[in-house]
Amino acid sequence: MSGISLQDISKRYSGSVLAVDDIDLEIESGEFVTLVGPSGCGKTTTLRTIAGFEKPTAGTVHIGGKDVTDAPPYERNTGMVFQDFALFPHLTVHENVAYGMEADGGYTDEEIDARVAEMLELVELPGTGDRKPDQLSGGQQQRIALARALAPKPDALLLDEPLASLDKKLREQMQVELRRIQQEVGITTVFVTHNQEEALTMSDRLAVMNEGKFEQVGPPGDVYNEPETRFVADFIGTANIFDGDVTQTEDGYVSVDCGDVEVESTATRETAVGDDVSVVARPERFNFQSSTDDDRDENVFTGEVTFRRHLGSSVEYRIETAEGREVVVVRPSGLDEHEPGEQVTVSVDADNCRVVST
Amino acid sequence: MATETSTSDGGESGRAGLKQNAKYYILSYPLAWLVFVFLAPLGMLFMFSFWVHVPGTGYTAGFTLDNYARFFTSSLYVQQLWVTVELALVTAVVSLLLGYPLAYYLARIDRPWLRNVLLITIISSLWITYVIRAYAWQVILASRGILSSLGVATGILGSHQSFYPGYWGLVVGMVYVFLPFMVLSLYSSIRNLDGELLEASKNLGAGPVRTFRRVTLPLTKNGIASGTALVFILALGAYVLPRLLGTPNQRTLPVLIEQQIMSESNYPFGAAMSVLLIVVMLVFLWALIRITNVSAANIGGAEGVTGEDETSTTSGPGALSGLWSRLGGVVAATGLSRVYGSVASAVSDRVEAVDSDTRESVIGTSFRVYVAAVMLFIAAPLGIIVAVSFTPEEFLTFPPGGFSTRWYVEFFTDPAWVRSLVNSLTIAAAAALLSTSIGGILAFTLDRFDYKFGSLIGTFGVLPILVPPVIIAVAFLVFFLQIGLTGTRTGIIVAHGIFYAPLPFILITQGLSELNRTYEEAAMNLGASPVRTIRTITYPLLRANVVSGALFAFILSLNEYIIAWLLSLFLVKTIPIQIFNQLRYSYPPTIAAASTVFILLTVVVMTAINRLSGGIWE
Numbered sequence: 001m002s003g004i005s006l007q008d009i010s011k012r013y014s015g016s017v018l019a020v021d022d023i024d025l026e027i028e029s030g031e032f033v034t035l036v037g038p039s040g041c042g043k044t045t046t047l048r049t050i051a052g053f054e055k056p057t058a059g060t061v062h063i064g065g066k067d068v069t070d071a072p073p074y075e076r077n078t079g080m081v082f083q084d085f086a087l088f089p090h091l092t093v094h095e096n097v098a099y100g101m102e103a104d105g106g107y108t109d110e111e112i113d114a115r116v117a118e119m120l121e122l123v124e125l126p127g128t129g130d131r132k133p134d135q136l137s138g139g140q141q142q143r144i145a146l147a148r149a150l151a152p153k154p155d156a157l158l159l160d161e162p163l164a165s166l167d168k169k170l171r172e173q174m175q176v177e178l179r180r181i182q183q184e185v186g187i188t189t190v191f192v193t194h195n196q197e198e199a200l201t202m203s204d205r206l207a208v209m210n211e212g213k214f215e216q217v218g219p220p221g222d223v224y225n226e227p228e229t230r231f232v233a234d235f236i237g238t239a240n241i242f243d244g245d246v247t248q249t250e251d252g253y254v255s256v257d258c259g260d261v262e263v264e265s266t267a268t269r270e271t272a273v274g275d276d277v278s279v280v281a282r283p284e285r286f287n288f289q290s291s292t293d294d295d296r297d298e299n300v301f302t303g304e305v306t307f308r309r310h311l312g313s314s315v316e317y318r319i320e321t322a323e324g325r326e327v328v329v330v331r332p333s334g335l336d337e338h339e340p341g342e343q344v345t346v347s348v349d350a351d352n353c354r355v356v357s358t
Numbered sequence: 359m360a361t362e363t364s365t366s367d368g369g370e371s372g373r374a375g376l377k378q379n380a381k382y383y384i385l386s387y388p389l390a391w392l393v394f395v396f397l398a399p400l401g402m403l404f405m406f407s408f409w410v411h412v413p414g415t416g417y418t419a420g421f422t423l424d425n426y427a428r429f430f431t432s433s434l435y436v437q438q439l440w441v442t443v444e445l446a447l448v449t450a451v452v453s454l455l456l457g458y459p460l461a462y463y464l465a466r467i468d469r470p471w472l473r474n475v476l477l478i479t480i481i482s483s484l485w486i487t488y489v490i491r492a493y494a495w496q497v498i499l500a501s502r503g504i505l506s507s508l509g510v511a512t513g514i515l516g517s518h519q520s521f522y523p524g525y526w527g528l529v530v531g532m533v534y535v536f537l538p539f540m541v542l543s544l545y546s547s548i549r550n551l552d553g554e555l556l557e558a559s560k561n562l563g564a565g566p567v568r569t570f571r572r573v574t575l576p577l578t579k580n581g582i583a584s585g586t587a588l589v590f591i592l593a594l595g596a597y598v599l600p601r602l603l604g605t606p607n608q609r610t611l612p613v614l615i616e617q618q619i620m621s622e623s624n625y626p627f628g629a630a631m632s633v634l635l636i637v638v639m640l641v642f643l644w645a646l647i648r649i650t651n652v653s654a655a656n657i658g659g660a661e662g663v664t665g666e667d668e669t670s671t672t673s674g675p676g677a678l679s680g681l682w683s684r685l686g687g688v689v690a691a692t693g694l695s696r697v698y699g700s701v702a703s704a705v706s707d708r709v710e711a712v713d714s715d716t717r718e719s720v721i722g723t724s725f726r727v728y729v730a731a732v733m734l735f736i737a738a739p740l741g742i743i744v745a746v747s748f749t750p751e752e753f754l755t756f757p758p759g760g761f762s763t764r765w766y767v768e769f770f771t772d773p774a775w776v777r778s779l780v781n782s783l784t785i786a787a788a789a790a791l792l793s794t795s796i797g798g799i800l801a802f803t804l805d806r807f808d809y810k811f812g813s814l815i816g817t818f819g820v821l822p823i824l825v826p827p828v829i830i831a832v833a834f835l836v837f838f839l840q841i842g843l844t845g846t847r848t849g850i851i852v853a854h855g856i857f858y859a860p861l862p863f864i865l866i867t868q869g870l871s872e873l874n875r876t877y878e879e880a881a882m883n884l885g886a887s888p889v890r891t892i893r894t895i896t897y898p899l900l901r902a903n904v905v906s907g908a909l910f911a912f913i914l915s916l917n918e919y920i921i922a923w924l925l926s927l928f929l930v931k932t933i934p935i936q937i938f939n940q941l942r943y944s945y946p947p948t949i950a951a952a953s954t955v956f957i958l959l960t961v962v963v964m965t966a967i968n969r970l971s972g973g974i975w976e
Contacts (some may be wrong), residue, residue: 051883052883073882073883074888077885078883079883080885082879084874086874099881099894104887105793
């Protein structure tokens with residue numbers, strides 16, 4: 001098993017668009033790393049650079065310690081699962097899964113048959129070898145695509161939005177399944193998705209990409225709870241974001257003037273008075289208050305509930321203040337229920353807020 | 359791979375996985391054929407038209423305008439030029455009027471099997487040599503032929519009379535031959551029409567006539583345009599029909615050209631007339647485009663809605679259809695929509711008084727009767743040939759006086775016929791291979807690599823099929839005279855190979871554009887080299903297109919007459935040549951048997967193409 005190392009990778013397409021802008025990433029052997037970001041952020045280009053379908057304009061790619069920057073795709077030993085699966089329609093499931101080993105040339109027919117059977121077992125579709133891809137359901141095609149990618153024992157598994165074409169229920173099922181298989185095989189995996197929920201649930205680490213750069217790289221909990229940039233806070237999960245100028249810094253706390261409201265936050269980064277910053281507060285960190293007792297460390301908002309929806313285990317409220325600001329609050333289901341139209345006061349502790357770069 | 363050249367198209371080369379220079383090596387193969395064996399003969403044709411004819415010995419190099427002067431100073435030639443153009447126009451217009459209802463019916467019919475049967479019938483008849491199809495009309499129109507016999511039997515005619523040779527007999531034959539092209543152009547256009555639009559129109563209160571005039575007709579004007587232009591061009595270059603169904607008064611330009619070459623051996627004058635035919639074609643195309651642009655604005659209902667392939671003018675076939683759609687704007691725009699419109703509103707006024715149910719059923723019934731009649735017109739002549747081929751008698755009679763296979767025995771035992779059959783099959787098979795290698799490799803290189811003049815080369819790739827065959831024939835004749843390939847099978851193979859290369863080119867280009875590139879990436883990701891990827895993934899996925907392209911070229915070469923005839927210089931005989939020659943002297947029923955064998959062969963191959971491509975006609 002082997003890791004992947006991207007050093008100073010840039011990719012400029014003929015034109016002038018810089019799709020990937022000088023990124024570095026070290027992926028450890030057996031690690032599951034997700035590249036997540038909006039469409040056009042460069043995540044797919046990065047993946048295709050690892051696979052060898054794109055040649056970086058600058059930088060180097062190492063797989064298993066070997067420099068493969070100039071190697072063509074067929075000499076890289078990566079296994080890729082494509083968004084639309086790309087199962088060869090004219091070949092059977094068996095022939096699809098065997099394809100990589102046959103191209104390799106180093107396996108006997110018996111070894112190939114045994115390995116194909118093993119792979120079909122792994123993805124829980126034994127006995128489907130004689131079928132054609134179009135005789136399989138979307139979820140089954142997905143599994144076969146995974147089996148095909150893993151069959152030639154690649155150094156790394158590359159997944160390009162493989163769950164995007166599945167319906168929601170199947171997608172959630174496949175998230176679990178994919179992770180199980182990945183851990184069972186112990187293969188280094190790079191997963192690309194625009195779905196932040198998928199990124200959070202599946203990865204050891206996730207790399208949030210925006211405009212060709214990494215905004216933040218870290219374990220899901222860290223990225224969610226300790227976003228470093230406004231973009232990450234906004235893209236991963238739901239966030240209340242208060243943009244303003246620093247008016248005061250003291251004792252590890254920062255005061256930020258947002259025009260309609262002054263917000264207090266823990267000083268999670270170095271700031272000086274006058275800096276443009278954003279304060280981030282996750283919706284589930286808010287509480288409803290019965291009275292408006294003004295605490296120094298609390299940010300208090302009063303307004304009308306304009307919208308409420310049940311999310312199962314929790315309830316989401318949208319509250320509009322007199323100044324027209326919308327605050328999103330999520331509370332556990334069954335506690336303090338409030339009706340749309342009701343006047344309420346909510347607060348969030350300064351310790352539960354973070355200062356991030358705008 | 360391309361290590362030192364990490365230029366902007368590095369991604370492209372990585373994907374194709376081929377060395378940078380390879381793209382020029384590969385392109386050079388089809389390009390060499392097209393330049394040296396297609397453009398060179400055309401250039402030589404142009405040059406030849408200025409050379410000097412020496413009666414008796416042939417020609418000498420030189421420069422004279424006499425060939426052109428001779429044409430324009432003779433009122434006979436100028437008049438024949440006009441006849442040629444008039445015939446082409448009449449054919450195009452009549453084909454449109456007959457073809458539209460049939461195409462509409464085919465596109466809207468909800469019984470797939472019936473559509474398939476009708477389409478196969480239309481398409482199969484499309485490829486059968488003009489010689490056999492003209493022959494069918496001779497059988498129908500001759501004195502004591504089918505029409506005449508029917509007329510006498512029913513008392514309409516007092517005595518037997520012949521309907522050919524003559525102007526209207528010729529028009530009927532021309533329309534019969536070119537109608538399938540019109541129907542197929544219209545069919546694909548009407549088929550693309552969203553049925554909900556028609557429902558929306560009816561929902562908004564428009565009756566069938568109004569819906570047709572305001573929605574259907576404007577939205578299908580691209581099909582009308584391309585069909586009309588296509589039929590016009592094909593009719594302009596027609597040789598066999600005017601020759602077999604017309605009188606000397608209907609000697610069109612292609613007929614005159616053939617006479618100069620084969621009877622007078624006046625190659626320079628034949629070349630000059632060929633150049634004139636090209637010029638006439640270009641002038642008329644240009645004029646049609648001009649008319650459209652000028653009048654497009656004031657055509658009721660025709661403006662506003664543009665067709666389906668307005669954007670696809672980059673690739674070769676795209677550029678072609680772009681041309682056709684512009685041409686078509688012409689026809690759609692000017693007369694025809696008005697003719698249709700006024701007829702339609704006259705009908706609608708007439709039936710306004712009747713209640714709407716009756717009205718719809720009257721329209722529906724007369725529509726179906728009309729469609730059935732047109733379909734009969736397309737299908738019956740070949741059926742008649744098949745029927746009369748089983749006559750036991752020495753001469754063709756209808757209805758046949760019995761059943762016998764003696765003429766088939768005759769066909770398969772007569773050394774002359776067998777030799778022709780072997781020639782036909784050999785030439786067609788070799789030409790199909792050549793066409794596919796040229797068209798296929800051109801399609802592949804243009805799809806996979808970026809070239810500076812890529813779209814120009816693509817247009818170049820479809821050009822041969824647009825040149826009237828009689829001109830291809832004369833061009834290759836003068837070319838082969840120089841290199842000694844006249845009167846050989848090789849010469850005919852090369853000419854057919856170039857002439858039909860656009861068919862595999864278009865089909866394979868289409869296949870490549872529909873091919874999902876991810877399959878190839880998946881193969882490479884799994885460790886397959888570029889060669890292995892092409893062998894195990896790309897080719898298998900394209901096989902239907904490649905084989906269909908080859909079969910198309912095969913069937914067309916098999917049925918081609920004029921190129922083979924002029925290049926044969928009496929030395930090589932194919933089945934169409936053999937039938938044509940026999941038609942000049944006598945009418946043994948062997949011709950009908952030979953034709954039936956040929957029809958059967960064509961239908962089998964066309965059905966194979968259809969099977970192979972899973973409904974390519976859609």
